Amino acid sequence: MRSSEDTTAAALTPLQTRVTREILALARREDLAIGDRLAESILAEKIGTSRTPVNVALHHLVTLGVVYHDANRGFFMAKPARDVTDVAAPFFEEPDDPLYLKIAEDRLAHRLPDVLSEADLMRQYEVSRSELRRVLSRMQEEGWLERQVGHGWQFMPIIDSVDAYEESYLFRAAIEPTGVMSPTFSANRVELEELRRRQRFIAESGYLSMNSVELFEANSEFHETIAKWSGNRFIAQSVRRMDRLRRLVEYRQARARKPRQEQALEHLAILDAIAQHDLLRAAALLRDHIEGARRAKVHAQEIFTPHA
Template identity: 30%
Template sequence: MGLQKSQQTDAYSLILDAIDLGVYRPGDRLVESELAERFGVSRTPIREALQRLETQSLLARDGRSLIVASLDHNQMAELYVVRRELEGLAARLAAQHATPEEVRILREMVEADNALINDPVALARANRRFHKQIHLASHNRYLVQQLDLVHRTMALMATTSLAAQGRGEIAQAEHDTIVRTIENKDAEGAGAALREHISVAFMTRLKQDAARREEET
């Protein structure tokens, strides 16, 4: 039973990571046999992982096939509203509860990530690590669980807002402000700084979508 449970978890994580990394993008069809071969996992845990992902609305039905879901404008707006408030709460709690070691790690992340400003893909991965570290520094397991769900859903967006011209540098400056408020144990300032950071990211994504629609017409 333990091995079966482990295989189910591994299959779920493998598919989720592949979506998060853009191996499978919104609209791509996921075939049970192909996934089993790719990941070296039997078809039963793959099937159960797909069912779980469908329940979480990360996959959608297209006839008899399962495809990676996509977010329409309203879904994206709703997601960013929730993300803004939860991320702000995480930063506020981190300012109150983070250990000196956790704060030092955040500072080191910002300094290291400055070297990635011109590499949107690498910066996007670093950005996820940075936000995850803030979530953990909140020391609230229920908040971390909810933010994990939000960030899994973020993977359904085909592009990163960090790909917009100049956004990487601005985002890094915002990260620096967030860490500085956490270092100063300024809970309200940290919450406000992170909420503003998410708001700017949302506006950037809206501009990206508008530009894409214009190119398609």
């Protein structure tokens, strides 16, 4: 027999479910307290969606007791974000759209050819054309699928092997420290303090309650923000693309990942160096940080072992 909470969750569309999950993840990353405001416009901007699914997600969180709504003032946390682990857990059991994950899983396991048609995909996954196109459009936006003439689609190079994973880390180790040393590098002080606060929370206790998907998103936010500070649009764009490609692998392995406190501590050391305007040290720490992650993850070759 399903609980009322499961029934309510099932009524959400995939987009609304994703937005609800990202609101929970954001609240937990920022360690929000009782009474902290959740502004719809700011959430929509951070998540990259319109206010409509954000409003639905917030109302859903009201039914779960995480958020309360004041008709005149908006939405606020009804309990501390660090105390909503049980509520958040079901949203991270499947960290994304099931069809998106299935196609990603099959591609990473080399069960899909480089070029395929919409008709073949519709038959294989037993979905409608509209549902399929919604997912394919997202994959195209993320840069790992390209539309061909007619109804065909071609997969672009992705991180689908140990060698490709290592290449991605070597690329990041080359461009991310370069961004810090760029003459146009300028850290936004407000953003820097926000990153510090979030990484400090993770290092002190958040790593014990945050799941692997949340930790990955916090990690992506850290690297993409520093890349943005470089003032170089190509570096910022490249880091965002690498994170999108890494997300496929990380989400696939989400349940197997163990939280890493030391990652947040390394992030804090890099931010401290930036705050002290010691960019040479910050770049060196960032390079060591990426190299350390490469050695730890790339050598764990079971990351590309297909799941049963």
